[in-house]
Structure formats: structure tokens, C-alpha cells
Amino acid sequence: MKRTEQYSERLSRLYPELHEPVGTEKILTQTITFQVTDDCNLACKYCYQTHKGKKKMSFDTAKKMIDLLLTGEKGMRDYINPRRSPGLIIDFIGGEPLLEVGLIDRICSYTIGQMIELNHPWLMKTMFSICSNGVCYFEPEVQKVLQKWNNRLSFSVTVDGNKELHDSCRVFPDGHPSYDLAIAAAKDWMNKGGYMGSKVTIAPANVMHTYDAITHMIELGYNEINANCVYEEGWKPVHATVFYDQLKKLADYILEHNLDMEKDYYISLFEEKYFRPKQEDDLENWCGGNGVMLAVDPDGIIYPCLRYMESSLAGQQEPYSIGDVDTGICQCECHKCRVECLKKIDRRTQSTDECFNCPVAEGCSWCTAYNYQVFGTPDARATYICNMHKARALGNIYFWNNYYKKHGIDKHMENYVPEKWALDIITQAEWNMLNSL
Numbered sequence: 001m002k003r004t005e006q007y008s009e010r011l012s013r014l015y016p017e018l019h020e021p022v023g024t025e026k027i028l029t030q031t032i033t034f035q036v037t038d039d040c041n042l043a044c045k046y047c048y049q050t051h052k053g054k055k056k057m058s059f060d061t062a063k064k065m066i067d068l069l070l071t072g073e074k075g076m077r078d079y080i081n082p083r084r085s086p087g088l089i090i091d092f093i094g095g096e097p098l099l100e101v102g103l104i105d106r107i108c109s110y111t112i113g114q115m116i117e118l119n120h121p122w123l124m125k126t127m128f129s130i131c132s133n134g135v136c137y138f139e140p141e142v143q144k145v146l147q148k149w150n151n152r153l154s155f156s157v158t159v160d161g162n163k164e165l166h167d168s169c170r171v172f173p174d175g176h177p178s179y180d181l182a183i184a185a186a187k188d189w190m191n192k193g194g195y196m197g198s199k200v201t202i203a204p205a206n207v208m209h210t211y212d213a214i215t216h217m218i219e220l221g222y223n224e225i226n227a228n229c230v231y232e233e234g235w236k237p238v239h240a241t242v243f244y245d246q247l248k249k250l251a252d253y254i255l256e257h258n259l260d261m262e263k264d265y266y267i268s269l270f271e272e273k274y275f276r277p278k279q280e281d282d283l284e285n286w287c288g289g290n291g292v293m294l295a296v297d298p299d300g301i302i303y304p305c306l307r308y309m310e311s312s313l314a315g316q317q318e319p320y321s322i323g324d325v326d327t328g329i330c331q332c333e334c335h336k337c338r339v340e341c342l343k344k345i346d347r348r349t350q351s352t353d354e355c356f357n358c359p360v361a362e363g364c365s366w367c368t369a370y371n372y373q374v375f376g377t378p379d380a381r382a383t384y385i386c387n388m389h390k391a392r393a394l395g396n397i398y399f400w401n402n403y404y405k406k407h408g409i410d411k412h413m414e415n416y417v418p419e420k421w422a423l424d425i426i427t428q429a430e431w432n433m434l435n436s437l
């Protein structure tokens, strides 16, 4: 979700005065996700949307959702309003959203048209975002729509690092690969001067390719690379060791190629401000999945995030809906209760004492909706990612302290990882080397 977070940060930067807290309430830009179809032209092997279908959102459904958002009627105002969220990000997902590019165009036009008519405060602060597999990027209608909304659009094509990695998972239903199409789309968009977002998903099956994937993207011209380890079960201790080695190799690449990580590049695996204890009063949820975001599915059912939809929960829990486009949001006891539960949860209520007091808690993430999938309540925390975060912390100590040294920067990243934890991942000699930096 980092992609839309960056958009949100951009809006905060452009309009800082609008993001000043009101009382204790934090002001932020909220994201509304429209799942315009659950159909897809690929059959990716790891896709979390296990229940793919052929549903398409009707324009009437989309229109009702926009009307609810703009009028604030039927409970919507309490969930989202321009005071709490000065900007709006309307995110289109699928399946593959570009299969419904005509609908996307109509939704964008209707949204802006209504905002003009209502002289709505969101008019100048609404952005659209599309994340696509790139397969139908060159179709004339797609090109027309992308160009039409270009100045309000964040467009990204999912590329899983290099060809081998991408084609091992991202295939058509008949098994043929999709890398060449994705990369042609990404390059064309960047050549036209478009901003290209990215998202590399690191899982047990591909963690050994992390270095290849990220360096390949750098060579393709990406200068902002978002990568994260999946939250799902399946990580083994050995993966943490592999991940550390991959991060170290990547760090050496960045140092050798003199990449400027302060001005020119952002690679989310390396974060200067993470890997330390969190303040006790920092109770913020990791993401907006606790009642800050909204998502609507093709049938017009409303959820707190797309990950709570039936298509994402692998049949393990019932969909966590909180309303629909006809009746509105929180209009029955069940939906009210769900939203109240979401609004009450924070880092303290979800975390065990071990996580809450963890010396490297800063930057260790969780997915509130996945927690619901695992535990039947969003107010819990799955920690399958634990060792991967610790490995990332060690990789960051290596990277930043070498980076500061190389560039003569008077900074030092402190190592908060306890030795005992580190020695489950790296050798004593490696530990000693990290502490000598």
C-alpha cells in the first residue's frame, strides 16, 4: 500500500496547512479502492485473490458510491469527510483494472463532474491511481484514457524484478509468460515522462532473487522501488539468512554504483528511520486497514480495505463488509460493530508485549486484514514476518553505516538487534563486523 501512501504524502506536502491535526485527530488523505472487476487476463501463481470470477462493476454501482462519498449521506460523512481527509485518492484495482478501462474513464469523469457541480473541496485534491499487469497497455482505448487523466494519475505496472522471476509466476492461463508485455508498458510510460510506481513482493519462493530483482529494476530506470516481504505463513529461519545476504549484496551494488539514496533513489528495503524501539505513545496502526480506507467490490459491497473482500480471504473468514452502495455505511448493528472494532484497534491492542516492546519495532509491519483472515478478528497480529524484519534490520545496519562512511556523512545507525536474535541469522564474525562499522 506504499504506492498510495506516497500519493498521500505528496498531497500532504502540497497542502501542508490542510494536514494540520484538529485536536487529537490526525489528518490524512484517504484512499477509496474501486474493484472494477474481479476478472484477470493473467493467472499468477501467488495471487492472493484466490476467488477470481467474471464480475464487473456497473456504472450505476460506481455512481452510487461516488454520490455517497460526495454527499456524505447514509453514514458516509462519519467515515470520511473533507475535514478529516483533505485529499482523496481513488484507486482502481481488479483482477486487472484495465479490462474495464471504459468504466474507469466514466467513473473519473463523473467524479470530477460532480465535484465541479457541488464546488466540492476535494475537487483540486483528488488523484486517481491504477495498478495494472500491463498486458493491455497498448490498446488504443487504454492509451486514450491514460493520457486523458495523466495529470491526476499514478499508474503502475507490476514487474517482479527480472524476466526469470516475473515469468515464473506471472503467466497467462495457458502458461505463457507476460514479462515482455509488462516491461514494454512500463518503459513506454516512463519514456513518456509518466511516474511509474513499483511493487516487488518478496516471498519464500523468490527471496533468493531479491538482489537480481531490485538491481534489474534500477537498470530499467526505476528510481523508486517498493519491495516488501509477504505477511503470510511460510517463512523459515533460513529465509532470514538468505534475505540478509541478498540485502548485503544489494547494499554493495548501491555503494559501488554510487547511487544517491538521499536525492535520486528510494528503495524501501533500506529505511534510515526504522529498526529501533518505538515510543510507548506511538500507537498508530501500520496501515489504513483499521477503518481509514474504503473499498467497494463489483457488487457494490463496501469494505474497510480490499483485503477484507471475499476474493482475498481464501475462504478462511467471511467477508468483512461494512455497508453497500444502496444502504450506505454502518447502517446495521453488525456493520456498526465492525467499524467500532476497527476504530478502537491500535498498535497496543493488536501487539503482544514482545512486539510492543521490541527493540526493532520501528518499521515492523502487519496487515490488519490478514490478521482478520488468520485470527477471525482484526485486533490481533500475525508475526510470520518477524525473522525477516530482524534480517532487514541487520542489512540496514550494514548498508547505512557503509553509506555514511563512503559519503562522509556524520551519522551512524545504531544496532538495536539483540545479539541472540542476530546469531540466529548471521555468524558471530558477521555480527562483529556489523558492530565495527
Ligand code: SF4
Pocket (backbone or CB within 6 Å): 354, 355, 356, 358, 359, 360, 361, 364, 365, 383, 385, 386, 387, 389, 390
Ligand atoms: S514481529 Fe518480531 S521484529 Fe516485529 S515487532 Fe514483533 S518481535 Fe519485533
Ligand code: SF4
Pocket (backbone or CB within 6 Å): 001, 287, 288, 289, 290, 293, 305, 306, 307, 366, 367, 368, 369, 370
Ligand atoms: S489491511 Fe493489509 S492490505 Fe489493507 S491496507 Fe492494511 S496492509 Fe494493506
